[in-house]
Amino acid sequence: MPNTFVLLFAILALIALATWLVPGGKYDTHLVNGKQLVDPASFHYVASSPQGLVALMKAPINGFVEAAKVIGFVLVVGGAFAVVQRTEAIDTAIRSIARAHETSSVVRAALIPVFVTLFSLSGATFGMNEEVIPFILIFVPLALALGYDTIVGVAIPFLGSQVGFGAAFLNPFNVGIAQGIAGVDVFSGIGYRLIVWATATVVTILFLMWYAARVKHNPALSPTYVLDQARRKEHPPVMHGDRMTGRHTAVLAIFALALGSMVIGVVKFEWYIDEIAALFLSMAIVVGIVGRLGADDWVGAFMQGAKDLAPTALVIAVARGTMILARDAHIIDTMLHGLMPFVQSSHPVFSAQKMYLIQSVINFFIHSGTGQAALTMPIMAPLADLVGVTRQTAILAFQLGELSTPMIPTSGITVGVLALARVPWITWARWMIPLQLIYLALALVLLVPPCLMQWG
Secondary structure (H helix, E strand, C coil): CCCHHHHHHHHHHHHHHHHHHCCEEECCEEEECCEEEECCCCCEEECCCCCCHHHHHHHHHHHHHHCHHHHHHHHHHHHHHHHHHHCCHHHHHHHHHHHHCCCCHHHHHHHHHHHHHHHHHHHHHCCCCHHHHHHHHHHHHHHHHCCCCHHHHHHHHHHHHHHHHHCCCCCHHHHHHHHHHHCCCCCCCHHHHHHHHHHHHHHHHHHHHHHHHHHHHCHHHCCCHHHHHHHHHHCCCHHHCCCCCHHHHHHHHHHHHHHHHHHHHHHHCCCCHHHHHHHHHHHHHHHHHHCCCCHHHHHHHHHHHHHHCHHHHHHHHHHHHHHHHHHHCCCHHHHHHHHHHHHCCCCHHHHHHHHHHHHHHHHHHCCCHHHHHHHHHHHHHHHHHHHCCCHHHHHHHHHHHHHHHHHCCCCHHHHHHHHHHCCCHHHHHHHHHHHHHHHHHHHHHHCHHHHHCCCC
16 A cells, blocks of 8 residues: 555545536535534535646645644654653653562552553553654563563553554544544543543553463463564563663653643643643753753754654645645535435434444545544534534544554554564454454444433
């Protein structure tokens, strides 16, 4: 499969072509509680405005302009997290906890739940995604040293961050942006999203603990058994690395304080992209001072972190370009009118579940949560109005569709993680199938209560 940029540009070209074939259309809107909602009975055709080659080539830069604030935010957050990583506080904390595993039965029992929860929180709050890749280098040898296998070492950080990202309650990269596009109050509905996140995280922990206990009792059950035997000879125990210092503790405290401040800010003071970006930039500066990073080292780390997320920024721009082409040609409402029969059902519950299945399929092609939100929510949000599903529920369906990411062989993060761990995708996929089916059933069930209570 081609990468995300090729797929997005192909979609961009198809939309440009569609503007010549699809007639223009429009739904009337009416104001309800301060929000513009679609009147489902008001669709009518209007004059279209086909988009040619010039418009197609201008779409990415126009998308960049319209999404400039979001793109800047992504780059700032990427740079700030890289500064925290440069202090080695996170890596050292992991090693310290691993050493405690040797002497404490409590630590042994809590190790998987605690780490999966931490990575899940990271995905659910500040959108940890590609940033998890370096942790594979720590957790694979850690898992082997503790008597588990490579699969456990990959799953703790990777599945933890992915389930947190997909079931997020405060992730600005998917929840915040999708709610902004859908015209829903940013970070609203946090109560039920916390329930969704906690449920998905607990299910992941229980599955992983069950598997880890089996493979520790009988290592031959592991699909990576041969690889693990060779690896145990190659890698020294990770527990004997550097120990935590006061500086590391201070950096972690500042990082935790920043995350807590973000939660308070968005819930109590309605912070959005500007304020959160300023918070992360301030955190990075303080962390650099406390972590005793030189000016060149700080700038180098920040620039590298921003550079690592540059592809994500470009994905946002191209994805926004698709919306611009369709909007300028007046075909978005026509596409909504055409999609409605596929999503419409006898009950809103089934409509929401169909939305989730559609988003899961789209996730195979568009792996960026932000890019997918920019591409699909302009259609799915008003479509939800037409089929009796609240926009808040449509956003949850979009989020849960991202739980398929760990199985997708075209996903950059999935391929990167497995390549770093030297695990063939087919080996990983076979191991993931039972858990993926559990995620599928869980998502379908979790979409029922919002429909019944008209969650808004």
